Amino acid sequence: MNTHAPKMRPVIRQLDETAANRIAAGEVVERPASAVKELVENALDAGASRIEVAIEDGGRRLIRVCDDGCGMTADDLPLALSRHATSKIDGSDLLAITSFGFRGEALPSLGAVGRLTITSRAAGADAAQIAVTGGRVAPVRPAAGNPGTIVELRDLFFAAPARLKFLRSDRAETQAVAEVLRRLAMAEPYVGFCLSADGREIFRADAEQGELFGALSARLMRIMGRDFIDNAIPLDAARDGLTLTGFAALPTYSRGAAVAQHVLVNGRPVRDKLLTGALRAGYMDVLASGRHPAAVLFLGCDPQLVDVNVHPAKAEVRFRQPDIARGLVVSALRHAMAGTQRASSTLGAATAEAFRPEPQARSYQMFARPGAGARAASLEAQAPLDGGFAEAASARFEPQAEVAPVAPLGAARAQLHENYIIAQTADGMVIVDQHAAHERLVYERLKAQAEAAAIPAQALLIPEIVELPEADAARILSLADELAALGLTIEPFGPGAIAIREVPALLARLDGPALIRDILDDLADQGASDRLRGRIDAVLSSMACHGSVRSGRRMSADEMNALLREMERTPRSGQCNHGRPTWVKLDLADIERLFGRS
Incomplete structure (x- = not known):
């Protein structure tokens, strides 16, 4: 039984303008940030070069947007508060939209749920003001004002108090307003923006210059x-x-x-x-x-x-x-x-911070003059041993290789703990994780080989039949050629079903039906799917991990420099297969600061 069925025949009636505007406000104005978005977009469409926004109580009590745009005349103001009245389009082509706004719903919707006042002055005209409270529009009256428009919205949702219960804290609503303004400021770098909350400026972006x-x-x-x-x-x-x-x-x-x-x-x-x-x-x-x-x-x-x-x-x-x-x-x-061979500057800063010595508490003992015995022991400790400096148990220093440190990753100078390569660059030093770096190099090589030749497929002795809704079956079959290039061969198998004939040889234990459904979920959510490619890449990544230089292996200077040069030639070599960095850089200026030489 239909639980929505009326007990008697319903009567169709025309909703009044106020009710229609409040319904529209539910779609257009969800929270104060939505109101700010609509008003700031109107200001941008008016050609403003500077926009100032002020809110109080997270936008509940007040939202004020001031701009220096083209403004409106006294005759324009009543029309601006009418539903579906706009200067942005003429309605003949709903795809030829080059403005932010075009629906003509924002101002009447705001006026239906709050106390809205618009003061505006167009070039060559006097300023005028109009007010609307809970959908009731007052007559236009003369006002004083500079060219542009000031929109004040007070007591948002006073005419729809149930909506107030769904608002969050003042702090959360203020953050949402700031986020809206930042996103719009990204779109318009030549426009100045300012946001103040409860009298305190919290965001400012002056108009930028140049190309x-x-x-x-x-x-x-x-x-x-x-x-x-x-x-x-x-x-x-x-x-x-x-x-x-x-x-x-x-x-x-x-x-x-x-x-x-x-x-x-x-x-x-x-x-x-x-x-x-x-x-x-x-x-x-x-x-x-x-x-x-x-x-x-x-x-x-x-x-x-x-x-x-x-x-x-x-x-x-x-x-x-x-x-x-x-x-x-x-x-x-x-x-x-x-195409990039750069290290994150934040990684460099973290590396420098890791090298920074722990601060020590000062004490008078630190500045006491050493005795004669202590000075003698110190001099003896600094003397070289027979055969030169002792080699540290966890570091190997190779003779200076005939490689100039002008390459991006420099010239190898040492290996620490049989895993980390120290290289000298023209302006600092680089530390490379040899296993992670070689893992990425092998992985990229395997991927290139897989792309150069078709990924081998393995025929199934008994095809797997996957039952699907007819629409899903048609959708997945439309990708049959793309999937076949990755080694997955599918065919129609009657209405609402497909047959999996072949799977990638690298994924011999693949759960075909589960993969098909995962791909369909991706298509429904994102319109595309990289899931099969991702699974193949995961296998290649595992193969690369087992086939790369292991941690703990000693490398010669030639081997280390060969690894550095191949890293410079290989795409995405800055990250290992698991997304971790393969190398970090310390600029000479950072090193000098560590030793107080700057």
């Missing part, structure tokens, strides 16, 4: 921090009408959560599963388990190639050709990771 990449770098340094820029690789790629620019951090500069990932499409900050999945795939094979990449990606394309009218909050997009967008992100990231 776009330089301005963007300066803005991201202010928002993401200098460490991010110091450890990031610039991106600049294009494919089939899409462009990708931005910065991607080195794998060794990773985070414990996905909090430093920002994706913008045509300047609009979005949260898109397809693109975040592509970001993860681009870093696949170079990140440690449980770590997340840091990146700011800007995708640009003709507005006709992407639909931003997916959800009222405009935080989701849909590409006309999603595979091209995903492929561009994955290939650009992998190419950038393979």
Whole structure:
């Protein structure tokens, strides 16, 4: 029995304007941060060069947004509070959208659930003001004001008090507002932003100058921090009408959560599963388990190639050709990771800190003059032994190899604990984990061999039949050619079923049905799947681990230098197969500071 069936025939009625606006507000304005997003986007669409935001009590009591944009006239103000009234589009083409806003819902929705006042002045006109309280609009009246617009929203959700129960603490709501403003500030480096909470400035980003990449770098340094820029690789790629620019951090500069990932499409900050999945795939094979990449990606394309009218909050997009967008992100990231030979600056700082001696408490005994016996013992200890300096039990020093330390990883000078290579560079020193480095070299060699020749497949004596919903069966069969290139051969087996004929020889014990379902889950969640490739790579990684130079093996100077040169030639050699760094660097300036010589 249908539990929703009415006891009597329902009557269809037209909702009044106030009720309709409150319903719309539930989609557009979830919390104070949503209101700030809508108002700041309006300011950007108005051509503002500076935007100031002030909130009180996390945005519950007050949200004020001031801009120096084009402003509105007295005749514009009532229309701005009408639903679906907008200056951004004419409605003839919902794909030709180049502005942040276009739905015409934000201002009437805010006026329906709070006390909204708009004061605006357009060029060549007098300032005017309009107010709306809980959906009731007051007449326009003259006001004083500079060119631009000031929007004040007080007592958010006073007309919908049930929504207040779902808000978090003032601190959490303030942080959400700050995050929204930071994301929008990334999109517009030439616009100045300022945020104050309860009278205290908590975020400021003055307008940047210069060419776009330089301005963007300066803005991201202010928002993401200098460490991010110091450890990031610039991106600049294009494919089939899409462009990708931005910065991607080195794998060794990773985070414990996905909090430093920002994706913008045509300047609009979005949260898109397809693109975040592509970001993860681009870093696949170079990140440690449980770590997340840091990146700011800007995708640009003709507005006709992407639909931003997916959800009222405009935080989701849909590409006309999603595979091209995903492929561009994955290939650009992998190419950038393979083409760099840098160590994270944060690793260098951590290395220097590890070398720093523990502070010791001063005592008068430390400054006492040594006696004659102590001085004699000290001189005797400093004298060389017969045959030169004693070799430390855990370190071997090779004769100076005929290798100049001008190469990126320098010239090998010593081996410590039969595992760590010490190399001298032109401006410091490098410490290499020989096992981790050689493991990555062997792994990359195995992957190249697997890609050069088709991955061998092993036919199953009895094909495995996987029962699936017909839609899932059709979806997985559409990838049959791609899976076959990886050694997994599947065929249709009647309605709603597939047969697994062959599996990759490297994965002879593969649970085929489980893999098929995992791939389908990835397709449903992200639109693509790298799961089979990942399993093959895991086997190659295991083979590389067992076939690489082991810890504890003594290496000659020639062997150590050969390893360093191959690392310089091999993509992704800065991380081992498990995502850990293979080498760290200490600049000469850092070493001198350790000894108080700076």
